[in-house]
Amino acid sequence: MKKVLIVSYHFAPLNSMAAKRYGYMCKYFKENGYEPYVLTSRARGGGYINSKLDLPVPIDDDHIIRIGDLGVIYSIHNPILNIIVQYAKREKKSRRIIDEESYGWSEKVLNEFDYKKYNFFDVIIGTYPCVGNVIVAKYLASILNVPYITEIRDLISDYDECNTRTDFERKVDTWLEKILIGDSAGIVAVTDGFRKILSDRYPKKNIVTVFNGWEDKVINESDSYSENYIYYAGGLYKHRVESLKLLFDTIKEYDIDIKVKIRSVGPEKFDDELKSYIKQISLCDKVEILEAVSEDIVKKEQDKCLINLIVSSINANDAALMTTIPGKFFELIQMEKPVLAIINKSSELSSILLDTNKGRALCDKDEIYNFITKDYVNYKGYSPKVELYSRKEQAKKLCCYLNDILR
16 A cells, blocks of 8 residues: 655644645545555644544554644744745735745754654655645655655745735745745645646646545435524635625615624634624624634534525635635535525636535625525535535545556
């Protein structure tokens, strides 16, 4: 059986979206011919250890190599990386490819990794984000003389949330990305949109899409009890706030008899912005901004709602967000309840909703009104096509891809 090393700073029992991908998918590797090992950090604090919220660890402890502590900033001795980090700190730039915590961890790993003990891998996967995972995968692969794969779950040099980078900084980010990806045997993208962007940039690379997928099937073939509310649980960003405002405006303008429950994990400034807007348009009786709760409670509230909600950018020109699919999306499409996505129809998320017949992506008030008041019933219940998006199927696809790389 071939052996694969997955480099992931975040891993079970840490309960985060970055940890969930392989925190779930690893258990399907052996049935597809691969024995998985994970190189990661020690999760610490924040209720992640010995907590009811912990993710189950999917592989034996002797297959997990833990170096360094999650959330600790270690010293950076590489002069080039140190210069880049200090510049970004001085200019107060938020750029995902320049990450002091991630760079420091990668140095610690490369210094402390037991090269004699762990010299039997056939292939290495470096997962991005965070960037330190790819740095470690690249250099371990060169030392152990095996191929490495770069897995990209968020675009690297394209990321510029506040549009504050200069042309020079964009060139530096692109240069750093090419250094990280240039020697890789292939690229795993998490959406077809990412794959298209990366294929144009790296035309000679073997690139495959492996979605985040869903776990723990909960679909009921018969309708379950529903309460009259639309439900959203997750983080808030500026583009998500704008989409939520569009939903609120629609409910207000059409006087729709429905409530909206939002389980927000912040940031607090966006919670406050939403609360202020709800008050401004006199919709306090229909919208609740609630505190974050455990996944168990979230799933119960999702199961009781009338419609589950996904929000993202309604701007079709936002290429990065049109090709991004939130991890929670896949969990929602395999539930009985329909999904309303407030997002531009050109998004990849929209095409998956159409493919599975589990909901619609809308950014027009009339269409949102029609969906909430009557059309949602057309998207309830079981859809066989969601099986293609399970983590089990995605793990199988990934292992087949590794076979192609090693052939």
